[in-house]
Amino acid sequence: MDDWKDFRRVFWTLASPGTVWMLVFFIIPMAFLFVLSFSSKAVVDGETSTTAYNYFSTLGNYVAAGGENYLILLWRAIWTSALATAICLALAYPLAMAVCFAPARWRPLLLLLLILPFWINLLIRTYALYSIFRSTGVVNQTLGVLGLGPFEMLNNTTAVVMGLVYVYLPFMVLPLYSTIEKLDRSFLEASLDLGATQATTFLRVTWPLTLPGIITGIILVFIPCLGTFLTSDILGGPNNWNIGNAIQNQFLEANNWPFGAALSFILVYATSIALLLQWLVARRSKGVDA
Amino acid sequence: MSEPIISIRNVTKEFSGGVKAVDNVSIDIEQNEFFALLGPSGCGKTTLLRMISGLETPTSGQIFIGGEDMAFTPPNLRPTNMVFQSYAVFPHMTVEQNVAYGLKVTGVAPDEIKRRVAEALEMVKLSHLAARKPDQMSGGQRQRVALARALVKRPKVLLLDEPLSALDAKLRDDMRLELTRLQETVGITFIIVTHDQDEALSMASRIAVMNKGGVAQIATPADLYEQPKTKFVADFIGKVNLLDAAILRQNTKTISCNTKVLGKFDIDTDKTCGSEATIAIRPEKLKLTVKKPIGAKLVCKPAIIKDVAYYGDTSHVIADVDGVMLEVNVQNDSRTGGAGVERGQKIFVSFNPHDALVLTE
Numbered sequence: 001m002d003d004w005k006d007f008r009r010v011f012w013t014l015a016s017p018g019t020v021w022m023l024v025f026f027i028i029p030m031a032f033l034f035v036l037s038f039s040s041k042a043v044v045d046g047e048t049s050t051t052a053y054n055y056f057s058t059l060g061n062y063v064a065a066g067g068e069n070y071l072i073l074l075w076r077a078i079w080t081s082a083l084a085t086a087i088c089l090a091l092a093y094p095l096a097m098a099v100c101f102a103p104a105r106w107r108p109l110l111l112l113l114l115i116l117p118f119w120i121n122l123l124i125r126t127y128a129l130y131s132i133f134r135s136t137g138v139v140n141q142t143l144g145v146l147g148l149g150p151f152e153m154l155n156n157t158t159a160v161v162m163g164l165v166y167v168y169l170p171f172m173v174l175p176l177y178s179t180i181e182k183l184d185r186s187f188l189e190a191s192l193d194l195g196a197t198q199a200t201t202f203l204r205v206t207w208p209l210t211l212p213g214i215i216t217g218i219i220l221v222f223i224p225c226l227g228t229f230l231t232s233d234i235l236g237g238p239n240n241w242n243i244g245n246a247i248q249n250q251f252l253e254a255n256n257w258p259f260g261a262a263l264s265f266i267l268v269y270a271t272s273i274a275l276l277l278q279w280l281v282a283r284r285s286k287g288v289d290a
Numbered sequence: 291m292s293e294p295i296i297s298i299r300n301v302t303k304e305f306s307g308g309v310k311a312v313d314n315v316s317i318d319i320e321q322n323e324f325f326a327l328l329g330p331s332g333c334g335k336t337t338l339l340r341m342i343s344g345l346e347t348p349t350s351g352q353i354f355i356g357g358e359d360m361a362f363t364p365p366n367l368r369p370t371n372m373v374f375q376s377y378a379v380f381p382h383m384t385v386e387q388n389v390a391y392g393l394k395v396t397g398v399a400p401d402e403i404k405r406r407v408a409e410a411l412e413m414v415k416l417s418h419l420a421a422r423k424p425d426q427m428s429g430g431q432r433q434r435v436a437l438a439r440a441l442v443k444r445p446k447v448l449l450l451d452e453p454l455s456a457l458d459a460k461l462r463d464d465m466r467l468e469l470t471r472l473q474e475t476v477g478i479t480f481i482i483v484t485h486d487q488d489e490a491l492s493m494a495s496r497i498a499v500m501n502k503g504g505v506a507q508i509a510t511p512a513d514l515y516e517q518p519k520t521k522f523v524a525d526f527i528g529k530v531n532l533l534d535a536a537i538l539r540q541n542t543k544t545i546s547c548n549t550k551v552l553g554k555f556d557i558d559t560d561k562t563c564g565s566e567a568t569i570a571i572r573p574e575k576l577k578l579t580v581k582k583p584i585g586a587k588l589v590c591k592p593a594i595i596k597d598v599a600y601y602g603d604t605s606h607v608i609a610d611v612d613g614v615m616l617e618v619n620v621q622n623d624s625r626t627g628g629a630g631v632e633r634g635q636k637i638f639v640s641f642n643p644h645d646a647l648v649l650t651e
Contacts, residue, residue, distance in 0.1 A: 186378035187380060189372075189378065190374055190380070191391070192344075193344075193365050193372045194440075195443065205380060209382060
């Protein structure tokens with residue numbers, strides 16, 4: 001590619017719309033939230049104002065967010081997300097391989113089937129899951145005919161994790177598919193030819209060479225899972241709330257924006273740490289493009 | 291001769307859609323041979339090589355390696371190793387790890403791995419680059435890694451798929467010598483797949499010329515060039531002038547033929563011909579002279595020079611004999627004048643019928 005310095009006007013013309021968009025709709029709001037997380041509601045004429053704040057006045061929001069109740073919610077978000085991500089990976093890898101090995105003319109159709117759920121709103125899909133698995137839902141009614149149940153299949157952590165897997169599976173399959181598809185088959189053939197079994201070939205050649213796709217998939221699944229509130233609310237119920245629900249609650253119900261902002265930024269910090277770890281791992285396995 | 295190291299018996303490979311990539315091929319390859327599978331692209335040579343390695347399964351027929359039927363032996367258990375056309379050097383491993391891979395996965399003891407890897411790297415002159423990653427190496431170096439990685443396994447047969455095609459011309463010449471040297475040093479049977487006749491002729495001890503999934507001829511390089519059995523082989527190996535001829539008389543050791551272009555002459559052959567045959571004459575076997583040459587046996591015709599292509603050591607001349615273009619190679623053995631002919635010049639084309647060949651298929 002040409003150096004942008006040789007074509008400054010072209011560069012700025014192309015870069016400006018996106019830059020302005022990100023500035024107005026991402027950087028500025030996030031900066032505002034960041035400031036808010038260190039602020040408290042101002043008291044005007046003896047009443048707590050809903051619009052005025054004492055900026056950079058307190059660390060209290062973080063202290064409160066670090067309380068046991070909220071750490072439990074954060075921890076729950078982390079481990080349900082981790083579990084959902086792991087299940088996604090376990091399901092997606094063979095699926096992506098299957099799509100890659102399918103005849104070329106089937107592949108577009110298989111990929112279409114994979115992204116078909118995106119055509120339907122997430123809320124509707126989640127309620128559909130709810131109606132299928134609730135105690136008077138389709139599954140329990142069918143089991144009831146056989147004289148079984150009804151079983152409580154919702155309002156537990158398993159339901160949340162399964163819901164997350166259902167929603168985010170395509171985000172794992174797509175990056176895996178694109179790396180596996182690009183993977184030169186002759187690497188696998190060379191490994192077999194050199195005496196490795198299929199299993200050894202997978203562990204020592206296929207897996208490391210598709211690691212960039214695996215890491216992308218993990219990031220694409222784990223991070224949105226961490227902030228989820230819809231799935232945990234509808235399928236998990238109040239006992240399975242996690243940090244996302246707490247944030248939603250602070251902004252929409254308790255109307256305590258500074259505290260919500262602090263909770264949000266705790267989530268941002270957690271995400272940053274995860275990305276930092278990923279970067280460190282990627283740096284160690286250099287030679288494989290991340 | 292001892293038992294062949296590889297015996298291919300009536301092997302056919304049919305891909306989905308009914309295309310026969312390899313059609314009823316039988317080849318025996320002897321111990322320590324440098325054997326080439328030569329043919330145009332799509333002739334089935336790579337498919338045949340991959341069937342020997344086990345990466346493809348024959349639709350029918352058998353492949354024996356060292357006397358054993360390989361039908362149910364997967365590639366990882368076969369005594370063959372392959373150098374892939376793309377080299378397939380693992381990008382996430384260093385040179386050393388690449389070469390050690392095949393030993394490691396089969397449970398060879400660590401100190402033996404170390405010793406054999408060092409030996410193999412020494413053999414391909416890469417010891418100083420052992421710690422490098424493949425993306426820091428040139429194509430030629432990566433190929434040496436692929437070679438070392440295969441040879442370190444001490445296979446009975448080394449398979450090379452178009453090993454020189456990705457290298458530039460100078461490197462290709464070096465590597466050609468290198469491969470011949472290696473084959474003599476390690477004493478392993480090499481089977482090389484190539485579409486480049488020069489490569490096959492210069493390296494191989496025997497060549498199977500393949501065409502449309504079948505074997506056209508198996509012979510030594512010299513025999514292929516001087517005694518091609520078919521028009522396809524004559525035309526594919528080197529350049530050739532092919533002339534249609536009517537057979538006037540068939541004798542025991544000779545035939546009398548009549549070609550439209552070069553007239554009537556007698557020619558030696560064991561072949562029984564019908565009423566028609568093809569006469570093949572290599573371009574270097576035709577001579578150009580300004581005066582009509584003297585010699586009872588020479589066949590001679592006047593011609594006009596249509597084109598002269600200068601190649602330094604030789605010139606390729608197109609001579610027009612009664613509207614038929616003949617290709618003539620002339621050695622530029624003096625510094626002045628090159629081929630000594632120029633476009634439009636009137637000249638005589640002659641040849642000794644001993645140097646021509648009768649082809650019936």
